[in-house]
Amino acid sequence: MLKQPDRPSDSGTRPTAIVVGAGLGGLAAAMRLGAKGYAVTVLDRLDMPGGRGSSITEDGHRFDLGPTIVTVPQLFRELWRDCGEDFDRHVDLRALDPFYEIRWPDGSTFRARQSTEAMRQEVARLSPRDLKGYDRFLADSARRYALGFEDLGRRPMHAVADMLKALPAFGRLRADRSVYAHAARRVKDERLRMALSFHPLFIGGDPFNVTSMYILVSHLEKEFGVHYAMGGVAAIARAMARVIERQGGLLRLNTQVDEILVDRGAAQGVRLVEGEVLHAPVVVSNADTGHTYDRLLRNHVRRRWTSPRLGRSRWSMGLFVWYFGTAGTRGMWSDVGHHTILNGPRYRGLVRDIFIKGRLARDMSLYVHRPSITDPSVAPEGGDTFYALSPVPHLGFDEPVDWDAVAEPYRRRVQEVLEERLLPGLSKHLTASRVFTPHDFRDRYLSTRGSGFSIEPRILQSAWFRPHNVSEEATGLYLVGAGTHPGAGLPGVLSSAEVLGKLVPDAVPGPAQMKVASE
Template identity: 75%
Template sequence: MDDLASLRDGDRAVVIGAGLGGLAAAMRLGAKGYRVTVLDRLDGPGGRGSAIHKDGFRFDLGPTIVTVPQLLRDLWATCGRDFDTDVDLRALDPFYEIRWPDGSTFTARQDTDAMRAEVARLSPEDLPGYEQFLKDSEARYHFGFEDLGRRSMHRFEDLLKVLPKFVGLRADRSVAAHAARRFHDPRLRMAFSFHPLFIGGDPFNVTSMYILVSHLEKEFGVHYAMGGVVAIAEAMVRVIRDQGGEVRYGVEVDEILLQGGQTRGVRTVEGQMIPAPLVVSNADAGHTYSRLLPGKKRWTESKLRKRRYSMGLYVWYFGTRGTRDMWSDVGHHTILNGPRYQGLVHDIFLKGQLSDDMSLYVHRPTVTDPSAAPEGDDTFYALSPVPHLGHAHPVDWRAEAAVYREKVAAQLETLIPGFRDRIVAEHEMTPGDFRDRYLSPHGSGFSIEPRILQSAWFRPHNVSEEAKGLFLVGAGTHPGAGVPGVISSAEVLGKLVPDAPGGMRSERLAAE
């Protein structure tokens, strides 16, 4: 796939999906001089990062935080724009609070001395392990994020070159196993190993390379975009349109068109043909290869069925009336742990079993962003990891959703007592909604799980081996899920695709 000369026959490009990965890809293509058309079946931008509005409340459906904002600043700079002029990004302090059933807590912050104090408060004997864990995390960040995560891994020889480094960093060890080697206290083991859940990974099976997230938090902080992540998506659309590109909503792609092994455009479900020699799919990689592309060779139905997918998500969004000054001890991000950690994770990922107990991630954006609710009110969402729909006996959410919501509510009462009497607007999403809204295989929340043999070269590549002129971005491809991952996938795309014919750049860049 190194010979991309055929792409120079035209300057048109189609991007399937207006998620953050697809919009970032469109921006980079626009900066290279392509005339880009972005198509999305939803009624607005953002994909999993979109939002809905009910009775004055904004419910941000997907990601709520931004780490490594420099990736976004670099993306904007490539387009001759200033990210901070277009998006109001606020650094959070603290990042989040973790609460356990015994009443103990851990508050995560960027300041290293504050983090040392938190570790010492729970377990003084674990301070040396914490110091070593920071070094471990930084080493994996430089290798796994700055190196592998920002370049294509579609050549097998590239994998062979980095295998010794993988071995040296014990990539075969899981995140949880690595944390267990550095911490004695089970609460700290959880606090420094749960992060893979934010990108759909089982901490007890995902490669320890993902402890790099701890360094990301320490080095770059945790941020919130005023107006929610959808505000970033909307700003991206403005850049694309300023470049001369087009973003169309309510348009679903039915097939990627090929001729002689070369992409020739797409056909929508309404039968419209949109020609382009370059196609970028931000649809889930599983959906791209199982539904949109005929005649697959490597990513066959059989191979896709053998992939392990991330867990599903149950998310309850609700708005409460007159509560802005209530629950003063509840911050922007709270993690409520149930009585089990490893057992619950195994139920979700391995057994495919919906448990009675749960752990919850609770988002209260109105602590930082009053625009998420009417004046004096609050917006919340409570997210619970649950099994995806691909297990032998999938959960029937039509029967279980109401029962599960009551279980979630009972746990939330320990954090925000009396909240149910204050609810005036709500929305609910189950794995079935993720399947239907985002066309996510098995209703998974984050596409293919980032296990070691489903990462780097083993993951669907950014440049497809199935057809010339076809590229993939987003959570299901390299480097993986999460806002930094999908933005980086577009950066990798930018390194693979040549400038549009004639070397034309966008008018904005040319003017500079």
């Protein structure tokens, strides 16, 4: 249980800042502000830190609710180092190999590995004629990583001049082409096209419409690996919260913000739903971008992110997630690893149903997480802990899915697919069971349209076109998290906090900045 002091120990002598939301982006922002000398208060309506990266425990099974894959771990290490701490002293990361296995209905498989030679062998096993194209795809991915992640993704993009400078490079790299279209230019086998183009789904994007800049994920995975944090991402969130407390910051959980207060064009603090007012000249919102502008700033005239503009934006898909536990299965299903992607019979058609038509199809593709393979502590002895995630339409279509009526029939269909193709005999071993639908994302995380990843990362909703880290609506108001620059995913939300650190001035210059106490 996290310690919750009445107030920061030296808040009376330091400039104050408020962070709305204790997701990974908000926690990283609070750490960076604490390192810059601010007395930070983090507010979150949940009973634990982490936001989408929190967890629940049922019948002895601990379920990671959201992100399960840790990539670019040096972002965490740099964050801890900038706060005077050592990440690896507090978080145990385990590298996975293979990263994940992709399975198709015809029985063919593809294992993503870090070794280039191992990956080339996988490609050759499926389609020898595509080896040269795969090599070119890797080179393409590395170039886009250098520009899209290391350059644009880790610096502010709120000035038009920044975007204008990047346009020639975007043109050379054909950022107008979709991820799938780029993969299709390099390889011919449809299975490989899927394997090289599905990654935008991890951050809420339609592979057939999201800019090809996002093929950078293929380089990112191979360069830095795919990791699992023992204890889940929630363990990282708890470690971040402890850094904030050692900095003298305060976490107030079970606390919901009702409004961001603005006076004469400047942020003044927040009002809680109970009516309490907290004052601070720096306010950082890690809440969903749509909720920040449409709800928290509802009494302030907005110039850019108005309700009509938010209504015209394209939002990421929704998520149906079935969390379930099993008993007596340790050692069963030995061919099922930590991460499995189970493809349905359609790729383009299913994605179109989800993102364009807003239709819940009978067929499905599933991402299956089995952390008990790596971390036995997530399940009772002899058991396993799983979640199965199915991308589904968000709630913003004209005829949204009635999840109150269809959640259980859809869960049964997920169970049928798993029993048929991955986990035979599953029904005989089931114990704990919990379902999240887009309704839960709307109600638990205050996510606009119940979307899983906020605004979709299309080309005209990326970089300068995305909500900025420094808000145009009020001086002293900043945004971090999935819905702002550079985007969703753990690397994206950590980078948004890194950008914030470059925008917010130091609270106390030079050596007077507070030094983090040792644990």
